[in-house]
Amino acid sequence: MSQRPPSEPPRRVRVTSPLMGASRRAPSRPATREIDEQTGLGEVYMRSLLRSQLRLALSVLAATGVLLGGLPLLFALAPSVADAHLLGLPLPWLLLAVLVYPMLWLAARFYVRQAERNEAEFTDVLERH
Structure with a gap:
C-alpha cells in the first residue's frame, strides 16, 4: 500500500454484495394477465368476485322478499291493519x-352501489398484485 500525505482524506471504498452480479428475478405477472389467460390463479380471482357479487345479490333479494312477503303476512295476522x-x-x-x-328503487340503488364497490375493490386488489 502506498503512503499518502496526512492532509489527504482517505479514499472511499464501495462495498457491494456478491449477489449484485446475479441475474434478476423475472418480473411477476400482472393479475389481469392471470385472468386473461384463464390460469388457476385467475380463476381464483374471478371466483372471489363472483362469490361476493352473488352474496350481495342474494342478500338484497332476501331482504326485498322478506319486506314484500311480509306485507301480506302482516295483513293476514293483523286484520285491523288490513281493514x-x-x-x-x-x-x-x-x-x-x-x-x-320506492322500496324496490332503494333496494336496486343499494345493489348497484355495492356491486360497483365490490368491483372497485377487486380492481384495487388486481392492481396491487
Whole structure:
C-alpha cells in the first residue's frame, strides 16, 4: 500500500454484495394477465368476485322478499291493519301501490352501489398484485 500525505482524506471504498452480479428475478405477472389467460390463479380471482357479487345479490333479494312477503303476512295476522283506511283508501292498497316502488328503487340503488364497490375493490386488489 502506498503512503499518502496526512492532509489527504482517505479514499472511499464501495462495498457491494456478491449477489449484485446475479441475474434478476423475472418480473411477476400482472393479475389481469392471470385472468386473461384463464390460469388457476385467475380463476381464483374471478371466483372471489363472483362469490361476493352473488352474496350481495342474494342478500338484497332476501331482504326485498322478506319486506314484500311480509306485507301480506302482516295483513293476514293483523286484520285491523288490513281493514284500516287512510285518505279514504284501504291501507293495504296504499302500501302495495305506494310503498313498494320506492322500496324496490332503494333496494336496486343499494345493489348497484355495492356491486360497483365490490368491483372497485377487486380492481384495487388486481392492481396491487
